[in-house]
Amino acid sequence: MYFHAGQDFVLNTRDVIGVFDLDTAGASRRTEEYFRSAEDNGAVVDLCAPGSLPKSFLVTDFPDETIYISQLSPVALKKRAEKAELK
Template sequence: MYFHAGQDFVLNTRDVIGVFDLDTAGASRRTEEYFRHAESEGAVVDLCAPGTLPKSFLVTDFPDET
């Protein structure tokens, strides 16, 4: 089964580890550290419409295509 994450981004549901609410998870210091590390590794894909703030985030086991 496939999951439409936003924009033109579709992934297999078997690659989805979790879907998290930024209002609750975003307040955690560990979540902030996780985001900083993921961004530095180039593992963050912003799927929000221009000018909007994200409400949730996905953690996936997406295969590295480099």
């Protein structure tokens, strides 16, 4: 099933490895290194509307490992994914 992840972008729920809170996970040195590596490889996609603050990031494995930064909270994304699974 598919769900809206922000900025008119839709993801398949089976491609999502994890959804993480940017405030808590972003404080880790390992997360910083992971983001830096992903950015160097062009694997980070910003789904935030201009002027909005990012709240979460999603890690997917299709077509390759990609990080999507979203202005939606992890709770909102979880609810959207669960709702999509019920359809």
